[in-house]
Amino acid sequence: MSLSQVAPVIRSKNAGPFHLTFDIMFSSPEVFRHLVDTGQVSKERFASSYGLLPDDVRWTVYEPALGVKATIRRVTSSGDPRDGDVYGCQQHAPLLAWDVDVPEQQQPPEGGK
Amino acid sequence: MTDTVVLSPTGIVGYGFPEQSFEAGLAANPDVIGCDGGSTDQGPGDLGRGTLHVSRDACYRDLELMIAGSRRLGVPLLIGTAGGAGSAAHVEAMREVVVEIARKRRLHFSLATIGADVSKSYLHERLDSGDIEPLDGGGPLDHDAVEACDRVVGVMGTEPYQECLRRGADVIIAGRSSDTAIFAAVPLMRGQGAGPAWHAGKILECGASAAVPMAATDCLLAWVGQTGFEVAPCNTEQGCTPISVAAHTMYENESPYLLKEPSGTLDTRHCEFRGVDARRVRVTGSTFIPAPRYSIKLEAVRLIGFRTICIGVCRDPALIAEADQYIDRIRKSVADRVAATYPGGCDYQLEIRQIGKNAAMGPLEPVATVTGHEIGLIMSVVAPTQEQADAILAMARTHALHGPITGRQGLLSNLAFPFAPSDIPAGPVHVFALNHVVFPRSPIELFPIQLEEL
Numbered sequence: 001m002s003l004s005q006v007a008p009v010i011r012s013k014n015a016g017p018f019h020l021t022f023d024i025m026f027s028s029p030e031v032f033r034h035l036v037d038t039g040q041v042s043k044e045r046f047a048s049s050y051g052l053l054p055d056d057v058r059w060t061v062y063e064p065a066l067g068v069k070a071t072i073r074r075v076t077s078s079g080d081p082r083d084g085d086v087y088g089c090q091q092h093a094p095l096l097a098w099d100v101d102v103p104e105q106q107q108p109p110e111g112g113k
Numbered sequence: 114m115t116d117t118v119v120l121s122p123t124g125i126v127g128y129g130f131p132e133q134s135f136e137a138g139l140a141a142n143p144d145v146i147g148c149d150g151g152s153t154d155q156g157p158g159d160l161g162r163g164t165l166h167v168s169r170d171a172c173y174r175d176l177e178l179m180i181a182g183s184r185r186l187g188v189p190l191l192i193g194t195a196g197g198a199g200s201a202a203h204v205e206a207m208r209e210v211v212v213e214i215a216r217k218r219r220l221h222f223s224l225a226t227i228g229a230d231v232s233k234s235y236l237h238e239r240l241d242s243g244d245i246e247p248l249d250g251g252g253p254l255d256h257d258a259v260e261a262c263d264r265v266v267g268v269m270g271t272e273p274y275q276e277c278l279r280r281g282a283d284v285i286i287a288g289r290s291s292d293t294a295i296f297a298a299v300p301l302m303r304g305q306g307a308g309p310a311w312h313a314g315k316i317l318e319c320g321a322s323a324a325v326p327m328a329a330t331d332c333l334l335a336w337v338g339q340t341g342f343e344v345a346p347c348n349t350e351q352g353c354t355p356i357s358v359a360a361h362t363m364y365e366n367e368s369p370y371l372l373k374e375p376s377g378t379l380d381t382r383h384c385e386f387r388g389v390d391a392r393r394v395r396v397t398g399s400t401f402i403p404a405p406r407y408s409i410k411l412e413a414v415r416l417i418g419f420r421t422i423c424i425g426v427c428r429d430p431a432l433i434a435e436a437d438q439y440i441d442r443i444r445k446s447v448a449d450r451v452a453a454t455y456p457g458g459c460d461y462q463l464e465i466r467q468i469g470k471n472a473a474m475g476p477l478e479p480v481a482t483v484t485g486h487e488i489g490l491i492m493s494v495v496a497p498t499q500e501q502a503d504a505i506l507a508m509a510r511t512h513a514l515h516g517p518i519t520g521r522q523g524l525l526s527n528l529a530f531p532f533a534p535s536d537i538p539a540g541p542v543h544v545f546a547l548n549h550v551v552f553p554r555s556p557i558e559l560f561p562i563q564l565e566e567l
Binding site for chain 1 (some may be wrong): 153154155156157158248249251355356359360362363364366367368369370381384385386412417420462464466471472473474475476477479493495542543544545548
């Protein structure tokens with residue numbers, strides 16, 4: 001199934017003019033733990049989705065919000081003539097389609113489509 | 114000691130909020146009302162031009178309610194990053210709104226403004242004394258880079274607000290400010306815990322964004338104590354949950370665990386978020402680690418030229434199939450014509466984005482194949498003068514309209530223009546210029562305070 005089926009929050013946003021930050025948040029603690037523990041939601045996978053090296057990504061697993069956060073440097077500063085996304089808020093789309101494997105008993109009712 | 118109650122009416126002054134929610138917030142007897150006025154989110158343009166991020170009319174509506182509520186209860190109103198970017202022009206624009214409201218409502222109070230503009234001479238001096246450092250990813254600063262800036266502001270902490278309050282201010286219109294400092298200033302003055310005060314500030318700075326259903330345009334209350342704080346939205350249709358409050362701790366920060374402020378770092382690693390009831394959440398375990406040196410983050414912009422843009426849409430599959438090559442040919446044609454038109458040269462920047470391909474993500478876009486039946490071209494030229502930007506954009510537009518396409522014959526016209534005239538002069542273009550902190554001699558030396566009785 002796709003990550004967007006199990007993570008109700010997948011977003012990107014500026015963290016200041018020079019960084020982009022991505023949040024992925026889950027509604028189920030079991031799904032959150034399973035995907036982080038099995039490495040299906042990981043810094044390495046994130047880096048490869050954006051053509052970066054793992055060392056380019058600051059990665060935090062944030063248990064209280066059942067979420068993970070990735071922060072990277074912007075290609076250009078926000079609002080630079082070469083920048084196409086001043087708020088940095090449309091950079092998350094590649095994450096939505098991540099194929100993830102979640103045990104059947106943890107899948108949301110509408111899952112498995 | 115009793116908790117300090119803080120009311121945040123909305124995410125940004127001028128975004129609006131329901132009056133009913135605000136009245137419910139006032140009924141909780143807040144000790145202070147605070148509201149953020151902006152950020153760097155909108156890019157460098159507002160700081161460069163001194164333009165408001167939200168309209169004056171919308172700011173007037175929100176400020177009138179906030180000022181009336183604050184005067185009715187006799188509690189201070191703190192507005193940070195006034196006008197969207199918090200430069201002198203923004204502070205003055207919001208000060209004028211407050212004065213107008215006071216006259217209209219026949220209200221009398223003490224108004225304080227806090228400037229946040231940083232002079233180049235100050236920066237040169239701090240640079241020489243070794244008191245400026247780069248932030249993550251920024252290079253060391255030199256005098257030329259300082260001189261190239263067109264406007265610099267410092268991001269203030271709680272201390273300038275507290276100084277205004279000690280001098281008797283009822284309403285404070287502050288320049289560029291840490292969002293959280295607006296809300297932490299009063300709880301800290303009252304002796305509440307530094308961790309809870311700063312963490313509550315982080316949750317309050319976006320109105321009721323930390324509630325569900327999420328609404329940046331509604332009111333949030335926090336009760337800040339010695340060892341923790343509680344938050345709840347004012348709108349009874351909303352509630353805070355442990356996850357919604359934890360989630361907002363993550364928002365727009367580089368790290369959810371360590372949030373940097375001028376006087377130290379908020380550490381939320383050992384936090385516990387617990388539901389008090391269906392709408393209210395208690396947060397404990399936040400701590401604040403004082404910094405070895407007090408630092409002020411600098412934000413700056415530099416004028417790089419003037420822009421003209423043009424939007425055209427292509428529906429012909431033959432052009433869509435060779436769009437990249439077509440754009441290369443536009444670039445080449447423009448380069449030739451600029452060379453012919455400006456024998457002395459002209460330092461211009463032509464950007465052509467393909468909506469339908471990679472306009473949003475640029476080099477980060479992983480999808481290589483265009484599958485849509487139309488693409489939009491956004492052409493943008495930045496040049497030293499508006500006239501040159503207009504002229505060079507027109508060269509790009511001409512070629513984009515009439516350039517050759519493989520397999521098509523005759524005089525071609527390849528773009529649907531949705532507007533006439535097709536070209537839109539867009540004015541001065543600024544870029545963010547500094548990514549540094551300065552170590553000031555005192556937390557307030559960069560932030561001049563002016564008090565007036567209305």
